[in-house]
Amino acid sequence: MPAQNRGPSVRGLAGFNAASPAEAEALLLSCCHSPRWAERVAAHRPYPTVDALLAAADEAGYDLSRADLDGALAAESSAPPHPDAPPAARTALRAAHAAYESSFGHAFVISLEGVRPGEHLDQVLAGIRSRLGNEPEEERVIAADELRRLARVRLAFRLSEGLTRRHSEA
Secondary structure, X not given: OOOOOOOXXXXXXXXXXXXXXXXXXXXXXXXXXXXXHHHHHHHOOOOOOHHHHHHHHHHHHHOOOHHHHHHHXXXXXXXXXXXXXXXXXXXXXXXXXXXXXXXXXXXXOOOOOOOOHHHHHHHHHHHHHHHOOOOHHHHHHHHHHXXXXXXXXXXXXXXXXXXXXXXXXX
């Protein structure tokens, strides 16, 4: 699962709602590198609940133009294989990522939400292999959906991360 850079430290939904537009957009860009998406989600603050924020993020993701989606996908990077993975698995994963990027022009994106950590490598390899046979437009639709799912997971994590840090500091 490709990771984005960490955004600014915004603590929970209240912190997100109270953050400056630049801070909120920076946090959002750490989840999905689409300025239009980040601006749109930030502009509709305050959100009454995290679920409402995540729903707005999903909706904004469906409205990405082709150029917005291309930019967001271009900013993704392939996750390196886990260092504890067997050498053959690391080699297979690197080769699969390279084949995918060569075919589609961007990193392979997949949300591993709900997949046990021990199954991530197998899930990524299976996903790449199954999606390599897709036509470019079909894969664009799938990649856009996976990017929306990733943005949602990243955003929920970023918001909870600030709260967890605050509680552990108390």
